[in-house]
Amino acid sequence: MACLDTLMADHLRPLFSGFRTAEAQDEAGDEITALVGFTGDGGLGGCIVIRGDKGAFMDSAPFLGVDVMDWAAELANLAAGRVKFGLFAARRWTIKQTTPVVMRGAVVGVRPMPEVRELSLCGPNGTLQVWVELRGAEDAAVHAQTPEVEGDALGAGEMMLF
Amino acid sequence: MKVLIVDDSSTVRQQVRMALTNAGFDVVEACDGAEGFEKVQSAAPSVVICDVNMPRMNGIEMVEKIKASGGSVPIVMLTTEGQPELIQRARAAGAKGWIVKPFKPELLVGAVTKLGKAA
Numbered sequence: 001m002a003c004l005d006t007l008m009a010d011h012l013r014p015l016f017s018g019f020r021t022a023e024a025q026d027e028a029g030d031e032i033t034a035l036v037g038f039t040g041d042g043g044l045g046g047c048i049v050i051r052g053d054k055g056a057f058m059d060s061a062p063f064l065g066v067d068v069m070d071w072a073a074e075l076a077n078l079a080a081g082r083v084k085f086g087l088f089a090a091r092r093w094t095i096k097q098t099t100p101v102v103m104r105g106a107v108v109g110v111r112p113m114p115e116v117r118e119l120s121l122c123g124p125n126g127t128l129q130v131w132v133e134l135r136g137a138e139d140a141a142v143h144a145q146t147p148e149v150e151g152d153a154l155g156a157g158e159m160m161l162f
Numbered sequence: 163m164k165v166l167i168v169d170d171s172s173t174v175r176q177q178v179r180m181a182l183t184n185a186g187f188d189v190v191e192a193c194d195g196a197e198g199f200e201k202v203q204s205a206a207p208s209v210v211i212c213d214v215n216m217p218r219m220n221g222i223e224m225v226e227k228i229k230a231s232g233g234s235v236p237i238v239m240l241t242t243e244g245q246p247e248l249i250q251r252a253r254a255a256g257a258k259g260w261i262v263k264p265f266k267p268e269l270l271v272g273a274v275t276k277l278g279k280a281a
Contacts, residue, residue: 062264063180066173074171077215078263081242085262088245095245099215154244154262159269161238161259161276 030054032068033108034076038084040095043136046115048079049129051108056126073100081156083132088153163278164188166207168198168224169240170216174263178211178240181267182274195219199227202235208278211270212257214241214248222252229256236277240265 030053037047054068061071077100084095110116110131119130154160165187167178172193179189190205192198196219198212210228214221225237238259239252249260259273 062173062177066176070171071173074173077171077242081244081263085244094247097215099217151246151249153246154249154260156244156262156264157266157269158244159259159261159265159273160249161273162253162257 031105031107032057032072033103033106034072035101035103036076036080036097036099038080038095038097040087040093042093044093044095045135046133047131048076048083048133049108049110049131050076050079051131052128053126056123056128059123059125060128069102069104073102076100076102078156079130079132085153085155089155163208163274164190164205165274165278166190166192166198166201166205166210167212167240168192168195168201168210168216168221169213170194171213174213174240177265178270181265181270184267185271185275187271187274195221195224195227198224202228202233207235208281209274210235210237211240211274212237214239214243214252222248222255222257225252225255225257234281236281238273238277240270 032054033049033051035047035049039045050072057068057072057075060075080097084097087093087095115135116131116133121128121130165182167175167189169175170193175191179191182189190201190207192201194216198210199219202210212221212224221239221241228235228237236258237256238261239257240261240263242263244262252260258277261270261273
């Protein structure tokens with residue numbers, strides 16, 4: 001897209017005036033990271049990050065021939081949905097989430113922090129690492145403004161017809 | 163019977179297409195609420211399956227727009243969301259059902275069959 005080229009050249013490139021342009025690193029191209037952020041009332045916030053190589057994501061795909069970037073985004077979405085369901089079911093906190101961001105070729109790591117939990121899952125063709133960060137849970141317990149709503153949350157695979 | 167699937171994920175659209183074509187339905191696709199609204203007018207589906215979180219126009223906005231334009235096609239939301247306030251918003255907008263991903267194909271086919279017959 002021409003407008004994107006102009007945007008990069010005129011507005012973004014000057015920010016890095018002391019830098020030279022690096023060659024694209026194709027060797028790292030199979031590393032994929034998907035991220036979904038979430039926020040709730042009472043200062044609650046956090047994110048879900050799923051990292052792995054293409055083979056590991058394909059191991060978890062629902063069928064052959066899936067677009068791996070699209071599937072990584074959907075997998076992060078599904079993970080966010082389950083975390084939100086867990087928080088609502090246990091504490092009735094309402095959470096809003098971002099649309100997924102998927103990066104390819106980026107090697108992402110997360111520093112050990114008290115608010116972060118990691119899960120490493122081995123499949124036949126690679127390992128998926130899942131990080132969940134949850135900040136402000138103690139404040140949220142005190143200050144949450146979740147409105148009273150009728151009904152329980154629906155979990156994965158559940159259906160309701162009106 | 164023709165079914166419209168509206169979802170920004172090509173993976174989900176393919177999953178739904180496989181489940182429904184195996185059950186004998188015709189399937190048309192749209193990748194966001196704005197395109198979904200256009201396809202409701204142009205393809206005249208008997209049932210719509212629709213995601214909630216999508217770019218350009220989200221699923222609940224699409225339901226509201228279809229109903230505001232006089233459309234009566236039954237719409238089922240298919241989403242990772244399961245919070246009751248969202249379910250209530252969709253119901254108030256005119257949606258006929260809510261399914262939380264990942265879905266069971268037989269559940270989806272059953273819902274589409276039931277709503278298609280009732281329409």
